[in-house]
Amino acid sequence: MLAKKGLAVSPSPTLVIDSKAKELKSRGVDVISFGAGEPDFDTPAHIREAAIAAINEGHTRYTPASGTRELKEAICRKLERENGLHYTPADIVVSNGAKHSLSNAFAAILNPGDEVMVPVPYWVSYPELVKLSDGIPVAVETREKNAFKVTIPDLKKAWSTRTKALVLNSPGNPTGQIYTREELEVLGYYCLEHDIFIITDEIYERLVYDGIPYTSVASLGQDLKELTVLINGVSKSYAMTGWRIGYAAASPEIARVMGAIQSHATSNPNSIAQMAALAALDGPQECLAEMLLAFAERRKYMYQRIQGMPFLRALQPQGAFYVFVNIAEALGKTHGGKVVADSDDFAARLLEEKKVAVVPGTGFGSPHGMRLSYASSMENIEKGLDRLELFLKELQ
Ligand code: PMP
Ligand code: GLU
Numbered sequence: 001m002l003a004k005k006g007l008a009v010s011p012s013p014t015l016v017i018d019s020k021a022k023e024l025k026s027r028g029v030d031v032i033s034f035g036a037g038e039p040d041f042d043t044p045a046h047i048r049e050a051a052i053a054a055i056n057e058g059h060t061r062y063t064p065a066s067g068t069r070e071l072k073e074a075i076c077r078k079l080e081r082e083n084g085l086h087y088t089p090a091d092i093v094v095s096n097g098a099k100h101s102l103s104n105a106f107a108a109i110l111n112p113g114d115e116v117m118v119p120v121p122y123w124v125s126y127p128e129l130v131k132l133s134d135g136i137p138v139a140v141e142t143r144e145k146n147a148f149k150v151t152i153p154d155l156k157k158a159w160s161t162r163t164k165a166l167v168l169n170s171p172g173n174p175t176g177q178i179y180t181r182e183e184l185e186v187l188g189y190y191c192l193e194h195d196i197f198i199i200t201d202e203i204y205e206r207l208v209y210d211g212i213p214y215t216s217v218a219s220l221g222q223d224l225k226e227l228t229v230l231i232n233g234v235s236k237s238y239a240m241t242g243w244r245i246g247y248a249a250a251s252p253e254i255a256r257v258m259g260a261i262q263s264h265a266t267s268n269p270n271s272i273a274q275m276a277a278l279a280a281l282d283g284p285q286e287c288l289a290e291m292l293l294a295f296a297e298r299r300k301y302m303y304q305r306i307q308g309m310p311f312l313r314a315l316q317p318q319g320a321f322y323v324f325v326n327i328a329e330a331l332g333k334t335h336g337g338k339v340v341a342d343s344d345d346f347a348a349r350l351l352e353e354k355k356v357a358v359v360p361g362t363g364f365g366s367p368h369g370m371r372l373s374y375a376s377s378m379e380n381i382e383k384g385l386d387r388l389e390l391f392l393k394e395l396q
Contacts, residue, residue, distance in 0.1 A: 013363035021357035032384035033357040034372040038241040044287035050279030054272045063268040066259035067094025074281040083216045087249045093258045098233035098246030105229045106133035108257040114164035119150035121364035123173040147177045165197040171204040174324040174371040176317025181215040188224045198228045204320040206237040238280040243273040298374040321375045328368040333395040354387040
């Protein structure tokens, strides 16, 4: 019998859809993928150059397990400059992507049976990562009328004496919603009162539209900062998903434990990718503005098209690059004489019959939803949405 813990974990559905779509494409199938959880842009040239220079200059050996001093200092400068947060290198742990940072954070704070509140819809990996650290994920239901943002009454229903942490993700995957400063103050106060850690996943923090102000919950006071593990990385902001660099900023005690865990599990994150991340954080930021402009246009187009389609309902995303769509009204209808049973079935049939890949809501704890990524060219988006619309019109 293999490990129960391992057997209980299912593969990341977002990555499954993404590789399925990529595989179909490589076989010559004309598939349009809305599954991508990564920017479709190349890593900016100055970052690539920094990596090549790093290889040629011999940055090819082990670094300190929790990241180089230079990169930690650059992360501290970024957090000060953009988030008004003061950290020192002893508070920073650089890991193999933000996913790994999250994994280390849960490993550092959870004891068996500790509960972690995870607002629904959640990014697919939070519950699984909590379980892998022997914690219990507690799904916190949120309401559409609150833009799926968690409120105090929602938390009160989910809280127990075993509650150890709350996960916040702003801008959120899959909804793209952003918590305001006032909302974070209220939630932060609740966590302080109940002595709950806040794991704040800020990976989409630079992908914000319409000039909406962004606040990190850690910036709302020293006591809150001490309770918070801030997670961020370069994957999304700098189109560096394959490089695998994420980081956490936390109290020195938490950072020390996370670093110790990492020192045995993986040692340092890739030395060359660390040099590239340094160039990303310290270098020119125009690349980000260009990417944001393209995303903003696609977001507008996709949201408007969805508004006009039968059976669908969505909230306008404020950040990230996803639209989360309520497909409840389409479920139970028939397509080609067969009932579309649930969101998994909806996604499977859409891929099978119209060659459009979407991520069903099940993995996000929201069985009536589907996630569409607009990290794809306008041409693909138009074509994919035409096919989706046709599929919907054929429902009876
Ligand atoms: N958090 C969220 C909300 C994400 O969508 C992702 C995307 N993979 C991550 C964390 C992990 O990012 P990384 O590629 O840095 O591991
Ligand atoms: N975070 C991205 C997504 O939600 C990438 C896939 C993953 O890491 O699960 O699609």
